[in-house]
Amino acid sequence: MAVRGRPRGFDRDAALAKAMQLFWAKGYEGVQLAELTAAVGINPPSFYAAVQSKEAIHREALDLYPATAGDGSMAALRDTPGTTTDAVHAMLLASVEVALASPSAGGCMDSLGLVNGQDQNAALRDDLRALRRTTATLIRDRLERGVREADLPADIDAERVATFCATVMQGLSLQAQDGASRDMLIGVVETAMTALDI
Amino acid sequence: MAVRGRPRGFDRDAALAKAMQLFWAKGYEGVQLAELTAAVGINPPSFYAAVQSKEAIHREALDLYPATAGDGSMAALRDTPGTTTDAVHAMLLASVEVALASPSAGGCMDSLGLVNGQDQNAALRDDLRALRRTTATLIRDRLERGVREADLPADIDAERVATFCATVMQGLSLQAQDGASRDMLIGVVETAMTALDI
DNA sequence: TGAGATATGTAATTTCGACTACATATTCAC
């Protein structure tokens, strides 16, 4: 059962990837649809034939982000063997790479995609906040696992340490935007790790 | 030599203070001029008779910010007696209060006022970046003073530690936006301080 | 008191950016 009508003249997945790059580089409100369609090489009607709205494709980009470039830090947290401390260290180092991997060195898409924008985009801003809270929760879960496995002292405050890690990761995104070098960001991570010698 | 013509019907300083509150709460692009004029109780022409543009009053607000509410952290860094560590600790605790003092619990105005906005506001975004770099420089200066006064070990990397502090402070702003409580933010500061037991 | 100067209110204007109407083009099913 092949599709009827005229076939789409561009690669939707490639367009989405391009959109993600743009949103990552410039934030939601920093990207104009005209810019996006120009980057893909299409006209607005072709875009709207394939996507419901700017907001809709941004949501798709948010889903694509961890599935590709943006998953570095959570993947490191999840997959790094060894101690919990090793995993947290790898996570922070990975978040440095994510921040620098932005097409504009603009930090993490979830952290900076929409910070203080227009009221009309409040829903998206709240979604990003929820994503960030989820990240903090994943970190806390990993720390609590470390406690259960006697890898960390039983008396640590997992939520506090997780919030500290999230704070540093978000700060790293802004530092990347401010032009900090990879070496400097890695130095920040190493300094942060000394706070985790619990 | 009194002023000629009809006198202004509103208090310009009060209007500026209101504008600062709004910009602090919602960011540059999150505030509409209509909202600002409504909050002040005037109409747009009265605003434009007293101020050149939205961008101009935002610049004034950026100047007013440290002169009033926003100066907490730098004042603490500057004025806290005792050790350098005491000063840094006070600075971080003050930045928690600044972040929570925002009319919307929205973090520091310099950190979050315009993160990933429209291309047309690139100049303002760059100004904010410069302000943040200045903050990091002030911290580094204080640390270097600590080294000179033998208050800190001679071999610390002042720039790295200063960048760490700036990273945490900026992260605290985002955490405040994400709804972290004062207790949690203070916990983050205490955790960060353990990284500074150099 | 009147002339000059500045402020205000009403109601635009202007610009920009997301989104779309519509005519045309390309494909599939039969």
Next chain:
DNA sequence: GTGAATATGTAGTCGAAATTACATATCTCA
């Protein structure tokens, strides 16, 4: 080949937000 279905390009529309035109109001100075 014809018709149904979907895509594309041109050229808009539509709404939102900063900014302003202009008539009027209120003040100082002579």
